[in-house]
Amino acid sequence: MAEPYDILIIGGGPGGYVAAIRAAQLGFKTAVVEREHLGGICLNWGCIPTKALLRSAEIFHYLNHAKDYGLKVDGKIGFDPAVVVKRSRAVSAQLNNGVGFLLKKNKVDVIWGEARIAKPGEVLVSTSKKPAMQPPNPVPKGILGPGTYLAKNIIVATGARPRVIPGVEPDGKLIWTYFEAMVPEKFPKSLIVVGSGAIGIEFASFYRTMGTQVIVVEILPQILPAEDVEIAAHARKHFEKQGIEILISTTVTRAEKKPDCVVAAIEDSRGATQALEAERLISAAGVTGNAENLGLETLGVKIERGIIVADGMGRTNVPGIYAIGDVAGPPMLAHKAEHEGVICVEAIKGLDPHPMEKTMIPSCTYCNPQIASVGLTEAKAKELGFEVRIGRFPFIGNGKAIALGEPEGLVKTIFDAKTGKLLGAHMAGAEVTELIQGFVIAMNCETTEGELINSIFPHPTLSEMMHESALDAYRRVIHL
Amino acid sequence: MPIDILMPALSPTMEKGNLARWLKKEGDKIKPGDVLAEIETDKATMEVEAVVEGVLVKIVVPEGTADVPVDDVIGLITGEGEDAKSVASRPSPVREKTLDAPPAAPNTPAVAPRTPNGESGPRIFASPLARRIAMESGLDLASITGSGPHGRIIERDVKAALAHGPAAVPAQDTKAPSVPLPTPPDELTRKNFAPDSFEEIPHDSMRKTIARRLVEASRTIPHFYLTADGNLDALMSLREAINAAAPKDKEGKPAYKISVNDFIVKALALALIRIPDANVTWTETAMLKHKHADIGVAVAIPGGLITPIVRAAETKSLSVISSEMKDFSSRARARKLRPEEYQGGSSAVSNLGMFGTKSFSAIINPPQATILAVGAAEPRVVVKGGASVVATLLSVTLSCDHRAVDGVLGAKLLAAFKDLLEQPAGMLA
Numbered sequence: 001m002a003e004p005y006d007i008l009i010i011g012g013g014p015g016g017y018v019a020a021i022r023a024a025q026l027g028f029k030t031a032v033v034e035r036e037h038l039g040g041i042c043l044n045w046g047c048i049p050t051k052a053l054l055r056s057a058e059i060f061h062y063l064n065h066a067k068d069y070g071l072k073v074d075g076k077i078g079f080d081p082a083v084v085v086k087r088s089r090a091v092s093a094q095l096n097n098g099v100g101f102l103l104k105k106n107k108v109d110v111i112w113g114e115a116r117i118a119k120p121g122e123v124l125v126s127t128s129k130k131p132a133m134q135p136p137n138p139v140p141k142g143i144l145g146p147g148t149y150l151a152k153n154i155i156v157a158t159g160a161r162p163r164v165i166p167g168v169e170p171d172g173k174l175i176w177t178y179f180e181a182m183v184p185e186k187f188p189k190s191l192i193v194v195g196s197g198a199i200g201i202e203f204a205s206f207y208r209t210m211g212t213q214v215i216v217v218e219i220l221p222q223i224l225p226a227e228d229v230e231i232a233a234h235a236r237k238h239f240e241k242q243g244i245e246i247l248i249s250t251t252v253t254r255a256e257k258k259p260d261c262v263v264a265a266i267e268d269s270r271g272a273t274q275a276l277e278a279e280r281l282i283s284a285a286g287v288t289g290n291a292e293n294l295g296l297e298t299l300g301v302k303i304e305r306g307i308i309v310a311d312g313m314g315r316t317n318v319p320g321i322y323a324i325g326d327v328a329g330p331p332m333l334a335h336k337a338e339h340e341g342v343i344c345v346e347a348i349k350g351l352d353p354h355p356m357e358k359t360m361i362p363s364c365t366y367c368n369p370q371i372a373s374v375g376l377t378e379a380k381a382k383e384l385g386f387e388v389r390i391g392r393f394p395f396i397g398n399g400k401a402i403a404l405g406e407p408e409g410l411v412k413t414i415f416d417a418k419t420g421k422l423l424g425a426h427m428a429g430a431e432v433t434e435l436i437q438g439f440v441i442a443m444n445c446e447t448t449e450g451e452l453i454n455s456i457f458p459h460p461t462l463s464e465m466m467h468e469s470a471l472d473a474y475r476r477v478i479h480l
Numbered sequence: 481m482p483i484d485i486l487m488p489a490l491s492p493t494m495e496k497g498n499l500a501r502w503l504k505k506e507g508d509k510i511k512p513g514d515v516l517a518e519i520e521t522d523k524a525t526m527e528v529e530a531v532v533e534g535v536l537v538k539i540v541v542p543e544g545t546a547d548v549p550v551d552d553v554i555g556l557i558t559g560e561g562e563d564a565k566s567v568a569s570r571p572s573p574v575r576e577k578t579l580d581a582p583p584a585a586p587n588t589p590a591v592a593p594r595t596p597n598g599e600s601g602p603r604i605f606a607s608p609l610a611r612r613i614a615m616e617s618g619l620d621l622a623s624i625t626g627s628g629p630h631g632r633i634i635e636r637d638v639k640a641a642l643a644h645g646p647a648a649v650p651a652q653d654t655k656a657p658s659v660p661l662p663t664p665p666d667e668l669t670r671k672n673f674a675p676d677s678f679e680e681i682p683h684d685s686m687r688k689t690i691a692r693r694l695v696e697a698s699r700t701i702p703h704f705y706l707t708a709d710g711n712l713d714a715l716m717s718l719r720e721a722i723n724a725a726a727p728k729d730k731e732g733k734p735a736y737k738i739s740v741n742d743f744i745v746k747a748l749a750l751a752l753i754r755i756p757d758a759n760v761t762w763t764e765t766a767m768l769k770h771k772h773a774d775i776g777v778a779v780a781i782p783g784g785l786i787t788p789i790v791r792a793a794e795t796k797s798l799s800v801i802s803s804e805m806k807d808f809s810s811r812a813r814a815r816k817l818r819p820e821e822y823q824g825g826s827s828a829v830s831n832l833g834m835f836g837t838k839s840f841s842a843i844i845n846p847p848q849a850t851i852l853a854v855g856a857a858e859p860r861v862v863v864k865g866g867a868s869v870v871a872t873l874l875s876v877t878l879s880c881d882h883r884a885v886d887g888v889l890g891a892k893l894l895a896a897f898k899d900l901l902e903q904p905a906g907m908l909a
Contacts, residue, residue, distance in 0.1 A: 419616075421609050421635070446607030446635050 005031045007345065008123055008151030010115040010294065013040020014334040015325030016157035017099050017108075019341030024106035026349045031109040031149065035128035037137050038099040038110070040159055042334040044092050044137060049182055050202055052088035054366050057209035061368070068405060079210065081187050088182065093137050100140035112143040117156075117295040120320040123149045133179050153320055153348050156294060156308060157341065160287035160326035167254040168194060168283050174262045175255055176282045178203070188212055188279035192264050194252050196223035198365040200284035201239075205367035208244050215245040215276060217252055217266055219285075226331075226363065228377040228426040230392075234410050235428050238369055255281055289327040296321075312355025314344030322348075336361050362440050364433040369409055372436035375424030375443055378414055387417040389449075391473030393465045395429045397480050400460040406430035411469040413439075413452075420448035425469075431462055438466055449474055483532055485555040487541075487548045488519060496547045499554060504536045510557055517543070517554065534558040606633035613638045617689065618819055642685060686784040686815075697843050702882040705841045706894050710901040712857050712872040715743055718904045722798065736799040740857060740874075741777070741831050745801050746907050748827060748852055749773035749793035751896035758893040759826050761847045762884040768847075776828035776845060777805060779812045786812050787845055789825040798907065826850075833857060839875035849884040850893065853877040874901070 007023045009016045012034030023030040037044040056079070063077045103110055113125040125146050162177040164170065170177045181203050189212060193204045196218040208214045216223065216239070223239075223246060224232040236246055249269040256263045262281045267273045289306040301316045301323075302309040307330075308323035310316050316323055322344050325337030339356065346353040362374040381388050395401040395409035409429015416423055425439035442452060452470035457463050471477045487497065500518040504510065515527045516536065534557040541554040548554065604621045606614070610633045614621050617638075624641045626633035683691070719738055726734035752759040752773040761768040772792035778785050788808035790801055811817050826849060830842045833856040842853040855875040862871045876897070880890040900906050 419609060419613055446609035448608045448612055450612075451608050 002150075003029070004121070004150030004152055005029050005109075006151070007031075007153045007155060007348065008033065008149060009155045009157055009341075010117075010123070011040065011157035011159055011290075011325070011327075012038045012099070012103075012110070013157060013159045013325065013337065014042045015159070015337030015341045016040070016155070017103060018338040019155055019157065019324060019345050020108045021102060021106050022342045023345045023348075024108050026345065026351075028345070028349070030106075031111055031144075031151070032103060033111045033113065033115040033123065033125055033149075035112070035114045035130060036132050037096060038103070038140060039092075039096045039137075040334075043095050043099065045133060045179055045182060047334055048095055049088040049092045050178075050206070051366060052091040053084060053182065053206050054202065056084045056087065057206045058368070061209050065405075081184060081210075085183050089135060096137040097140075104140075104142065110140060110143045111145070111147075111149060112139060113146045115294065117154055117299060117321065118148070120154070120299065120318060121150055121152065123151060123154060125149060135183070153322065155314065155322040155324060155341070155344055156291075156296070156316075156327055157323070157325045157337065158290040158294065158327045159337075160289050160332050162283060163286045163288045165194065165252065165283055165285050168252055168264070168281070170283055171257065174257045174260070174280060176280055178282070178284065181280075181282045184280075190278040190280075191215070192217060192252075192262065192276055192278045192281040193284060194264075194281065195219075195284035195286065196246070197225065197284065197286060198363070200282065201235075201365055201367045201371075203282050203284065204239070204244055205242075208239075208242055209368065213243075213245075213278070215247065215278065217247045217250050217264075217276075219249070219251050221249045221269075223248065224365065224371060227365075227371055227373055228412060228424070229379060230412060231371060231373065231410065231426045231428045235367070235369060235371055238408060238428075239367075242368070252281075287326065287332055289329070291327055312343070313347035313353070314340055315347070331358070331361055331363065333361060333363065360440065360443055362436050364436065366433060369428045370430065370432045371428050372432040373424070373426040374436055374440050375422070376414060377424060377426065378412075381414050381416075381423045386423060388423065389415040389417045389473045391415070391469040391471065391477070393468040393472055393477065393480065395462075395465065397468065398460075398462060398465050400462050400464070401430065403460065404430060404462075411435075411465040413466075413469040413473055415449050415470075415473050420450060422447050422449070422452065422470075425466070429462075435463055435466060438463060482537065482556045482558055483534065484553045485516060485528065485557060487550050487552045487554050488526065488528055489550045494550055496549045498546045499541050499543055499548050502539055502543045502555075506536055506539055508536045510534050510536050528554075530557065532557060604633065605630065606638075607635060609635045610638045613642075616819060617642055617685065618823055642688060644688075684783060686786075690784050693845070694843050697846055701844050701846065703841075703844060703879050704882055704887065704890070705877050705879055706887075706890050707839060707875060707877045708894050708898050710874045710876065710898045711862070712740070712874050712901065715740070715901060715904040716857075716872055719743065736802050738798045738802050739805075740833070741829065741854070742798050742802045742805065743901070743904060743907065744829055744831065744852070744854055744876075745775050745777060745790055745793055745805070746796070746798055747897050747900040747904075748829060749775050749790075750900055750907060751893055752827060753794045754896045755889065755893045758850065758885050758889050760849050760884045761826060762849060762881055767884060770826045773827065774825045776822070776825040776848060776851075777808070778828060778830040778842075779809050781813045781815070786817060786822055787825070787828055788812060788817055788822050827852065829854060833874070839877055841877045842879050844879050844881055849881040850890070851879045852897070853879065 006028035008031045009020050010033045012032045016032055017038060020030050020032045042048060060079055063073060066073045111125050114128040116124045118124050127146050168175060172180050178199055187207060187210045191207050191212045191214050193200045193214060193216045196216050200216060201224060204214045204216050222229060222232050223236050240246060247266065250266050252264050252266050254265045261277055261279050264276045264281060265273060266276055291303050291306055291308050296303060296308065299318055301318050301321055308316060308328050310323040310328045314322040314324045314328065324340035324344050326332040328340065343353040343356060359375055362372065365371040378388060378390060391413040393411045396407045401407055406429065409432065410427065412426045413422065414424040415421065422443050425436065427435060449470055452467065457467040468477050468479060472480065497519050500520045502517045503515050510530045511533050512531055514530045516530055517528045519526050519528060536555060537558050538556040540556065541548055605626065606621050607628065613635065619638060619641060621633055624633050624637050627637050628634035723734065723737055726736050728734050756769065759770045759773055773794045775790045775793045776787035777790060778787050790804055793801060824847065828845055828848055828851040830851060831854040832840060833854055837855050839855040840853050842851045844851050853876065857872050857874045859870050860873040861868050862873065878890055878894045
């Protein structure tokens, strides 16, 4: 048997492959076990291919509004769903290939197959029985095959999969998960989206822009339930203006499949029922961790509701076994997984990484308008007992936003009235997903309002609204 | 002034590098953006660019020199319109470097980095939030060890220091060799008592601050104590006369009512002005000799005490001191005092006379150098002209920081105070 690995990572998603590269940088003999696609859901069936689809939708939207900018388009503006999907797959394939290259460059072994931890220090890899999603990205070259592998440290980074709502079981044809929603043969005329988190709202936004009649059904009283209530309300107003129908405090109790359409039985909070019919239904009611079939239960690794319990350094209760990313709990975001992977490997190395600080994890939703946030919502800050100072600045007061033709949006900042600490920032509007990082860095440097107010923001940019929002919290706003 | 060309740092951690090559000769005209020289480390090569216009008048470090410390002067450029010859004759500022020479002081820039409180000293790296919380809690950042990147002080360090006192973390300031006395762990302390024989009241931040500051004061300040008795007879009758003369408003309320304590504050302030050498604050490098006498007055409030400062008390009339104290006391009880109202001061008054305490000694409240502990004014039999008479006497104890105030100086201050107390008309002058 070969020399044991220092670190073996189960799962080649954004958490796993980043952890592997960091491990290799630190001089560890490292391997990644992957059963389907390097880059995981994020790169193959999540973040990246949806951004490609949304880009097509965005350009389509601009073409339809070309005359607002004094431009003329002769002939009919249209789209070819097959080509839109093809581009999205090509983007994914390119990056998938890139991950393979990065692992090879860092001399990380890639073992192809399904992993099971036999005991601490020993992993059995067998051929995966899971059918690959179509179209699959190619299996990388130079991989190792099934067998028994030894490793001093095992990191579980197996990610998550769509949560199934009882009565609304996906069939891959009429009832979709994000997998099928990403590679449609045609764009349906009508669509029910169950769940208004990031995944549901992005698909709702994409399909609506492409002309589909969209109804979003949300079980909670607020769409984008993780976001600040004011931002969610702002977004909702604009979604409805675009023609997306939104039903809150409503559950889908059953979805009946008819020839080429779905009839969903819904029930609102007062118990009133109704039947909705649409060509397709997307089930986007969250994701659940892939903690099963890894041998973890036998080893006594603590698992709670599908989530492996791990500390701020990724350590489980069993020495030598670690968990990072979606399978180690929410928020289930690629950038959180990457960061956890790095922390975990550095802790194994004996470095002194800072433990995961979950309140500092930004969140981005790429609908129209975009949503981005970091830190506490106003409600959460108050619940924690903070006396808050709130700043708000609307896009309509920003020169660049007007020039772009994007006058709708809001930047909201939340400060601790006592210390001036920036507790949270929440934004809706054009390009806010690119702006949020400014607040993320500021919060990580433990900014107060003083540094934000004293910083010079370039003119004319959308970022000036971040300045104005902080100024507004201290009654010093200029352009309002 | 000629402009120094300094050895640049290619990275924040670089300490020295090699001067590979000069691309300009002495006497060459320089304009901004010109490449003057090439610097290399084992990792990288960088060009040194001119940022000013002038003439390269002197090459201080010749090319090919290895291990040139960062910030050393490697060359000189004349400023605009400056006479090159006068500059060239300037003595070379470069230091002799031999192996066994003591490490030279770093080439300090003309403007020292500013610390948040404006005091000089090495820059303390701390997050904006940590600075603000420390400032508002009156915590000295220098007493905290940072746990952030590169030892930067972050919020959690300040909060930990406030919760446990800085003695819990190793002090960054190695100049003060304060060896923390071992404190028994809380568990051991609790074991002295039956488990249900006491109630546990968690400390609030004021209690923690009092504990931390007084432990620090009693550990670091070499205290000594001087006691004297003062005859208050004259002061009592003067006080009565002054209060009787107070104009009354419509409801018959007097405009002021001077207390004995107000006299004591004023007397101490005037005594400090008469003995200016005692109106000081100790620092490691210098004695701070104050121009005014700012007197702290200890005010007991529920759960602790606070010491608001009567600024320049020597310039204030008794009625002004009196009304200031009334305002301070009420706002202190409401915990509404601003930090600048209780920080600083050169001496203080702690008065327990109203509780019948005869005399006591107090712990100095840094940065003050003295504190006056005042007992009860009481009728005592004294010998006057060979006969026993009854007089109102007051015992006071002055605590002195021996680093700043020696015995004779302290005794002179106390004598001046006693003199003012016994001849109170001097306070009205």
